[in-house]
Amino acid sequence: xxxxxxxxxxxxxxxxxxxxxxxxxxxxxxxxxxxxxxxxxxxxxxxxxxxxxxxxxxxxxxxxxxxxxxxxxxxxxxxxxxxxxxxxxxxxxxxxxxxxxxxxxxxxxxxxxxxxxxxxxxxxxxxxxxxxxxxxxxxxxxxx
Numbered sequence: 063x064x065x066x067x068x069x070x071x072x073x074x075x076x077x078x079x080x081x082x083x084x085x086x087x088x089x090x091x092x093x094x095x096x097x098x099x100x101x102x103x104x105x106x107x108x109x110x111x112x113x114x115x116x117x118x119x120x121x122x123x124x125x126x127x128x129x130x131x132x133x134x135x136x137x138x139x140x141x142x143x144x145x146x147x148x149x150x151x152x153x154x155x156x157x158x159x160x161x162x163x164x165x166x167x168x169x170x171x172x173x174x175x176x177x178x179x180x181x182x183x184x185x186x187x188x189x190x191x192x193x194x195x196x197x198x199x200x201x202x203x204x205x206x
Contacts, residue, residue, distance in 0.1 A: 078114045078167045081175070082121055098124065114167035122174050129177045131170075132158060141169035145177045 082105065101124040108117035122129055122145065132146035143166075145159040159180055161172035 078118070078165070078171060079109055081168070081171045082109060082114075082117055115170065118167050118170040118174065122170070122177075126174060126177050126181070129159070129174075132156075134166075134170075140164055141166045143169040143173040145173045 101120060105117050105120050105124070108114075108120060119131070122131070126145070128147050129145045130147075130149055131143070132149050133142065133144040135142045140162045141164065142162050143160065146156050148156055157180060159173050159177035161169050161176055163169040163172055
């Protein structure tokens, strides 16, 4: 028996909510007054309001702050989503996280999962990412 439009939307909503919850993870000890805590509260509110697309974009801002939406297109019944760390760079030079799905929120979330897999892993023995922008730039200051 084929799914009706209502059943398909309900199934996509349940899948998106589950994926959002998995990607959010646990932030124990995060104050609801902090910026991170406020974003988590906003995502919960958006999920209750069934604003899955906004919740997915808010999740990217929370969990993947270096990534942003590069391309969103609808073609032949599928949404194509690409996330990028450097949107101004040409497509063929940039490392993009791409995904497709018939539901827009799920296309964005699947791209977020792929982007999470492309994030640099922390160096052994340190709590920071190898490509953390807070580390600054190393300069050679020798006077020759």
